[in-house]
Amino acid sequence: MALLHIAEPGQSSAPHQHKLAAGIDLGTTNSLVATVRSGQVETLPDEADRHLLPSVVYYGKTAVLVGNPALEYSLTDPHNTVVSVKRMMGRGLADMQNNQQFHSYRFAQNDSAVPRIITQAGEVSAIEVSAQILATLKQRAVATLGGELDGVVITVPAYFDDAQRQATKDAAKLAGLNVLRLLNEPTAAAVAYGLDAGNDGVIAVYDLGGGTFDISILRLNKGVFEVLATGGDSALGxxxxxxxxxxxxxxxxxxxxxxxxxxxxxxxxxxxxxxxxxxxxxxxxxxxxxxxxxxxxxxxxxxxxxxxxxLILPLVKNTLLACRRVMRDAKITNDDINEVIMVGGSTRTLLVREKVGEFFACEPLTSIDPDRVVATGAALQADVLVGNKPDDSLLLLDVIPLSLGIETMGGLAEKIIHRNTVIPVAKAQDFTTYKDGQTAMAIHVVQGERELVDDCRSLARFELRGIPPQVAGAARIRVTFQVDADGLLIVSAKERNSGVEASVDVKPSYGLTDNEIETMLKASMDYARDDMLQRSLREQQVDARRTLEALDAALAKDGDELLSAAEKDSIMQARQYLLDNIDNNDAESIKAAIKQLESDCEAYVARRMNSNIRHVMQGHSINEYSENKE
Amino acid sequence: MSTTHDILTASFFELFDVPVSYDVDLTKVQQCYRFLQSQLHPDKFASAEATQKRLSMQMTSRINEALQTLTDPVLRAAYMLELKGVDINLDNETTVDAEFLMQQLELRESMETIKHNQDGEGALDKLDELSQQVKQQVKKAMQHFSAAYSKMQLDTAREWLRKLQFLQKAEKEIDVLSAQIEDDLMI
Structure with missing residues (x-):
């Protein structure tokens, strides 16, 4: 989308052009891709008319097989056939070695925080295996839709922690997908049902897949899906x-x-x-x-x-315990629940349906195929996010599933952002130095509810550098913990006395470093192609022209009203610089010029967003957003 | 530039277009919250360029913080005192109201007794009773805070904030205890 363009309600953006988008359910056992065509959502089949793609990848000596062909090897050649890879996402070597599920693999011993499975085709990480599955689904969508995808929504268990989400996003990057959003599976399911039923109220989504269990409580209100609380077990299914x-x-x-x-x-x-x-x-x-x-x-x-x-009753009971906890978090009781949605293949087990029905005292909804409901919701959301439905009121307000904390003295975890806080969310905390002249410090971020750091999940160590040297205790370093709409953590730091921005080095405990991702990207097929550079150049040029058009339109509309002469001057200079670079056949320099222009426009963009809000507020009655009384 | 609706700098009350008052109109706050989210949520900028994406994330983070603050009795009280420049760091202070302290002590003792002496079902009923008592006390403390604040008796208001914090902590402890007992009953 163009720079500075703000779509106003009831007014579509640019000349309408249908974009290609898909929703992907990257499951433990099976994966699916769905899309909206002529207003209808459908999951896409392969040539043999099979919709489910088994999440299995076989690494042969000469070829890599994904899905059904790979399934055949899972019995005969377990060392080289990776199944249930979702369970390995964002996990460390110790996690694997402690779980009998992974005993059929041989792991490489190396320095990376991401374990690598030794196969006859080389070492692979869970991220690369997932990327293979995603690439297969991408091909399926491209073949069906007849063009490259503009964007996808990929679903993750609501209970996935930061490392698991990041790993999923990295896999998508490797597969060459533009991720519009990581969407929580229960929320996706609610979207799939919500648009059918169109009824407002409180719903519970019980999602028992092959390897994960999620329970979410949502409130639906005029197209707004508000997650009240979410919980579960990312290792139960x-x-x-x-x-x-x-x-x-x-x-x-x-x-x-x-x-x-x-x-x-x-x-x-x-x-x-x-x-x-x-x-x-x-x-x-x-x-x-x-x-x-x-x-x-x-x-x-x-x-x-x-x-x-x-045999399975104790496991089902465990899921009900989690249901009880999540209702408590949402501050509701069984009576408040209007509907229960069943998601995931494991909800076909009769005992599960029976016990869940008993627990919530209502008949669970199963009308949409529990295997397809998540992909269906993801496709609907992708269609909206990519911009095909500018008037749609669909809005998903999700929460962070697990508390974020930092390690303090004595190995204690101090919570910074509590679980079930609506995202995006930012919390700032001030730190100081304890030595004279200290210019760096480390912050260990963990995720989980327990008091001891060792009982929580280590996320990453953030090393702050470039703090101006001062006497001990004088520096005031404000660290901002920002969680974005995908549930991913971004840490930034600023020394408040000097205003100096500290650089933040991330050392993920179970994820890839930026360098590792870079190396994988370079190694992956897509990026090895010769036409890659050409494509990138054309993309940058198109991007640049769009940016210039939007800027000119914006300036004509309110440039004089919102900008001082000096501000406008600096924007015009950056604009000219981009113009000068647009035809010089160097993608990198065009990219840099766009970036410069965007940075010079930042205050202008913010003012336009604010002024737009004021404008819309005057034109509409806020009552339109009131809650339906039941 | 007008600051009335500058999302990143407006006060939480200005954001939701409500007067600064402890007895805030929460329905109006919710309505305005939904409106702002519908306009500024990152989903509305999923295909936008990086600057807009980041601003949308920062703005909605602030809107979320504002909602959380205004809907929570303790956070709201603390925020209102902060607006008046009152130092609200109460960590190292204890309240001086002997009667209130006595009440809290008794409350903790009752919880301990329930924890050790009661069978599951009976314990839950007792805890429910305790929880109702605390809720009544919270309601009273809120009224006191509101009255003191509107008369600009900020020291008194600060004292009531401290009591509200005590009570909220007690509420949480009761919740945690009943959660444990309920879980034990299920297994």
């Missing part, structure tokens, strides 16, 4: 049902639990696969036969629905 059933099978067969068979990944995967099939068929019938014939395990038996329900 249908996979755990499979594990419980798998352990039962092994016990019946006289063998030890899954965890003890780390050396035999084929056995683990085979048992888990039989467990999953048994679980799925028990959603339809009261009992099912299991017959396993592999090396080291020949077993045949019958699993009844009752027996399975007893």
């Amino acid at each position: 249908g996979d755990d049902f499979d594990q419980a059933i798998g352990n039962w099978i092994l016990a019946e067969a006289g063998l030890d639990k899954l965890a003890t068979h780390a050396a035999n990944p084929v056995l683990i995967r085979s048992v888990l696969q039989h467990a999953r099939r048994a679980k799925e068929s028990l959603a339809q019938q009261p009992q099912t036969d299991i017959n396993i014939e592999i090396e080291g395990l020949h077993w045949q038996g019958c699993l009844t629905r009752e027996r399975m329900q007893a």
Whole structure:
């Protein structure tokens, strides 16, 4: 979109042009892509008319396979086939080694905070595996829509922490996608249902996927979706049902639990696969036969629905405990809930539906396919964000799922931003130096609810440099913790006496550094192409022309009213500089000139936004935004 | 430039177009909040250039902070005193009102007793009773704060803010305790 352009309600931007956008549900077990075409949302199938893409990537000697073709290798070649990669996003090597789920992989020992799996095609991180899945979905969308995507919305569990969100965004970057927003899965589901039903009230979204559990409470009001509270468990899902059933099978067969068979990944995967099939068929019938014939395990038996329900009941109860906590956070009781939406393949399990219905004392909504509902909502949101629906009143107000804190003396975590605070949010905190002449300091940021730093999730260490040297205790360093609309943390710091901006070096505890991302980008296919530079140049030129057009239009409208002569002068200089550079065939210099112009325009842009608000406020009655009384 | 609606510098009351008063019209605040969000939320600038994106993020962060401050009795009181230039750093001070302190002490004792002596269901009922008592005290303290503030008796108002902080902490502790008991009952 053009610089300085502010769309006014009821007035569409620029000459209307339909943009291509998609919603992507990057799931633990399956992934999906959906889009809005001629006003209809649809999930997109592959050539064989399959909508779900199994989130499985096989790294062969000569080729990388994604989805169904890769699935076949997950049993025969588990070392080189990555499944449930979502569970590895934003996690460290220790997390992997402590979880039997990941015992079938061999991990490389290196310095990076991001673990790398050793495959015959080389080492890969969870981010790169996810990028493969995203790239496959992108291709599917491009082929169906007949053009490059202008932007996508990717969904993440509401309960994902900063590291997991950042990893998802990095994966999208690697796949060459322009991410308009990371959207929380429950919110996406509510959007999918909300537009159908159009009824206002309080809803609970119960989302039990393959590897994650989310519960969110939202209030719907005239197109505004306000998340009141969110909670869950980012390591609890249908996979755990499979594990419980798998352990039962092994016990019946006289063998030890899954965890003890780390050396035999084929056995683990085979048992888990039989467990999953048994679980799925028990959603339809009261009992099912299991017959396993592999090396080291020949077993045949019958699993009844009752027996399975007893096995998974403790897990279901855990989800209900989380539901209770989240209702408390939202300050509501069961009576306040108007609807319960079921999301995720694991909500097909009858016991889950039954217990959730009992708990909320209402019949859960299941009319939209629980596997597709998230992608559907994401596509609707993407369509709005990309600018295809300038008049749409859809607005999502989301919250941060886990508190952000900093490490203080004695290894304690001091909360800076509390969980369930509406985002975006910024909090400033003042620090000082403790040594004469000190010019740097480090801040350790953690995420979680516990009091001890060690019990929270370490996010990153931020090193502030360039503090002007003063005597101990004299410096006043104001550190701003900003969480953006994607739920990602940005830290900035300023010394208040001198006004000097400190530089902030981020050392993510479980994420990629900027350098690592750069290296991966360079290595990835898209960026190796020769025409890359040409494309980038054309893009910058188009961008520059749009920027100039918008600026001229803005200046003509209110330049004299909002700018002093000197301010206008400096903007005109930057404008001329961009004009001078636009045809010199160097993408970098055009980019720099645009950046300079944007920076010179900053105060002007802010004034226009403020003046626009004043203008709209005078023209409209604020009552239009009042809450519906039920 | 007019500052009346400069989102980044206006006071929280100016932002929502309501008079500075402890008995703030929360319905109007909510309406105005929704309006501002509908205009300035980062989703409205998803395809905009970086400057606008950042401004939108900063502006909505401030709007969110303003809403949080004005809707919370303690934060609102503290903010109003800050507007008058009163130092509200109360961390190292204790209240001098002996009767109030006694009340708080008794409250904590009741919580301890419930924690150790009651069966689950009975404990929850007792806690509910306590919570109602505290809510009444909060209501009273809010009225006192409002009266003192409007008469510009800022020291008195500050004293009531301190009591409100005590009471809010007690409310939270009661919530945490009932949450624990409820969770235990479920397992």
